[in-house]
Amino acid sequence: MAWANQDKTAIVGVGATDYYVRGKSWPRTINDMAGEAILNACADAGISITDIDGIAYYSGAGAGYLDKFDTASLMETLGMPHVSFSASLTSGGGGCPGAIGLATAGLMNEDAKYMVTLMALQQLPQHRLGVVFGASAPNPENSFLQPSGLVGPGHLMSVLARRHMHLYGTTQDAFGEVVMATRANTHNRPKAVRKAPLSKEEYDASVMLADPLRRLDFCLETDGAVAVITTTMDRAKDCRHKPAVVHACAHGGTREWGRAFAWMGMPDPHFASSGHKFTADRVWAQSGLSARDMDVALIYDHFSPRVLMQHEHYGICEKGEGNDYVLSGKLRYDPATGGGVNGGTPVNTHGGNLNEAYIIGMTHIVEGVEQVRGTAINQVRDAEFALVSGGPASLPVSSLILRSA
Amino acid sequence: MADVTHYGPARLLPGDQIAITTNPDTEPFWQAAKEGRLTACQCAQCGAFRMPPTPYCPECQSREKNWPTLPGTATVFSFAICNKNPKNGEDYVYVPVVVDLDGAPGARLNANVTGCDAEDVHIGMKVAVEWTPIQDGWVLPNFRAMTAGA
Ligand SMILES: [Zn+2]
Numbered sequence: 001m002a003w004a005n006q007d008k009t010a011i012v013g014v015g016a017t018d019y020y021v022r023g024k025s026w027p028r029t030i031n032d033m034a035g036e037a038i039l040n041a042c043a044d045a046g047i048s049i050t051d052i053d054g055i056a057y058y059s060g061a062g063a064g065y066l067d068k069f070d071t072a073s074l075m076e077t078l079g080m081p082h083v084s085f086s087a088s089l090t091s092g093g094g095g096c097p098g099a100i101g102l103a104t105a106g107l108m109n110e111d112a113k114y115m116v117t118l119m120a121l122q123q124l125p126q127h128r129l130g131v132v133f134g135a136s137a138p139n140p141e142n143s144f145l146q147p148s149g150l151v152g153p154g155h156l157m158s159v160l161a162r163r164h165m166h167l168y169g170t171t172q173d174a175f176g177e178v179v180m181a182t183r184a185n186t187h188n189r190p191k192a193v194r195k196a197p198l199s200k201e202e203y204d205a206s207v208m209l210a211d212p213l214r215r216l217d218f219c220l221e222t223d224g225a226v227a228v229i230t231t232t233m234d235r236a237k238d239c240r241h242k243p244a245v246v247h248a249c250a251h252g253g254t255r256e257w258g259r260a261f262a263w264m265g266m267p268d269p270h271f272a273s274s275g276h277k278f279t280a281d282r283v284w285a286q287s288g289l290s291a292r293d294m295d296v297a298l299i300y301d302h303f304s305p306r307v308l309m310q311h312e313h314y315g316i317c318e319k320g321e322g323n324d325y326v327l328s329g330k331l332r333y334d335p336a337t338g339g340g341v342n343g344g345t346p347v348n349t350h351g352g353n354l355n356e357a358y359i360i361g362m363t364h365i366v367e368g369v370e371q372v373r374g375t376a377i378n379q380v381r382d383a384e385f386a387l388v389s390g391g392p393a394s395l396p397v398s399s400l401i402l403r404s405a
Numbered sequence: 406m407a408d409v410t411h412y413g414p415a416r417l418l419p420g421d422q423i424a425i426t427t428n429p430d431t432e433p434f435w436q437a438a439k440e441g442r443l444t445a446c447q448c449a450q451c452g453a454f455r456m457p458p459t460p461y462c463p464e465c466q467s468r469e470k471n472w473p474t475l476p477g478t479a480t481v482f483s484f485a486i487c488n489k490n491p492k493n494g495e496d497y498v499y500v501p502v503v504v505d506l507d508g509a510p511g512a513r514l515n516a517n518v519t520g521c522d523a524e525d526v527h528i529g530m531k532v533a534v535e536w537t538p539i540q541d542g543w544v545l546p547n548f549r550a551m552t553a554g555a
Contacts, residue, residue, distance in 0.1 A: 067529035211486035
């Protein structure tokens with residue numbers, strides 16, 4: 001049955017700062033960067049900051065993983081006169097596109113008129129994300145994980161990738177192809193952190209950080225901020241750009257995935273997966289669409305194997321067939337045709353977290369918006385539907401389908 | 406296929422770098438470890454195992470718990486090979502393993518394995534508990550390969 005809120009709201013504004021290599025954004029403060037992203041998103045939408053009356057966060061309103069946004073501070077900083085919605089999804093980056101569903105919930109409840117969703121990230125030396133799990137003080141829960149020396153997300157992710165290799169014969173070559181295929185999309189993007197094309201030889205020479213994963217399988221560590229504005233369809237028609245219509249959106253997941261790699265208790269086949277099957281099935285049910293209807297897929301890529309595993313959960317390929325699908329070149333975007341390669345769906349036409357910038361998923365929403373507007377740098381010809389995914393990490397993970405107006 | 410990297414002996418992370426904390430739900434596990442006894446949290450109502458220990462059984466919502474003594478053997482479910490000491494960044498080969506505990510279906514532990522070369526660790530490998538003293542008088546269950554290189 002179609003989602004009650006299908007096509008009722010749209011993303012009408014996107015804004016961002018420059019993307020800085022980790023730590024290089026100082027002496028800008030995190031609220032300085034957040035403010036720039038919000039103001040740029042307002043300008044893109046053609047509205048005033050004083051029109052913003054709601055904020056729909058994810059990641060527990062986190063700014064990065066160790067700072068927190070505070071709505072009152074943002075109002076004080078930017079001059080928003082009042083808010084009538086201020087709420088967040090829980091956990092981390094898995095909720096990123098799900099926050100657009102939260103915004104939609106608030107809009108359809110007539111709580112607010114223009115909702116901001118944002119993320120800002122700044123890694124000062126004491127705020128290094130890469131060791132955030134190991135650096136945290138021991139608590140009764142993580143005392144069953146940290147002593148093993150699984151101290152960074154990459155360590156944790158490599159354990160899941162190893163199981164996928166064991167069960168399905170997945171190869172490190174496929175992880176490399178994920179990185180190379182999406183790197184090929186950044187050479188023409190002025191803001192991208194990694195622009196040089198990547199050869200297989202360079203990938204194979206990348207240092208092994210947590211076998212089976214190499215440095216280049218890990219996403220970038222970036223400073224910066226991204227904000228998007230969601231509003232109702234009737235208001236969207238008065239904004240500057242063609243609306244990016246919210247066609248389906250779901251967040252959540254099942255207990256078998258749960259805390260995921262912070263737990264390691266997932267039974268097969270959940271362990272070697274992305275935890276996305278639940279929200280994937282929900283957005284397909286909400287929309288009546290399937291993976292083959294997607295013109296472009298913006299897939300959360302904090303680590304290359306997670307892209308392969310999400311393909312299996314969204315049904316872009318069958319479970320266990322991610323290796324062959326990826327290696328057949330089907331993630332690639334062909335600029336000559338503006339389409340896919342070998343019958344595949346182009347993935348991360350913006351370069352993703354691995355190559356462009358890592359703002360905990362927000363860049364994927366921006367690319368989805370630009371694709372269905374028809375203004376993307378690597379535009380998929382006649383893009384009607386864009387899939388955006390969040391996570392895969394502790395629940396909730398989330399899924400969003402944007403539609404061209 | 407990528408070439409096999411030769412890492413050499415898999416080492417346990419030094420116990421003096423490791424600290425844990427407990428709460429009333431988890432403390433019986435760690436007290437048993439101090440006595441050299443590997444246990445897991447078992448529901449006293451329905452018998453289901455869960456780790457880490459939590460206040461309720463997720464299968465039947467009972468709060469009653471058993472802490473049976475397990476055989477102390479386990480099977481490697483998955484693993485990573487790491488080559489830097491996480492506390493100081495020095496070269497240090499260790500292998501975090503996720504193991505299925507014998508005698509406690511569904512219960513896993515995350516630990517290090519030793520007694521073989523890192524590149525010889527494999528999924529399905531049998532391991533036996535080996536106790537590592539850590540900070541504050543606690544003891545951590547790690548694991549040793551039961552047949553070197555097997
Ligand atoms: Zn029970």
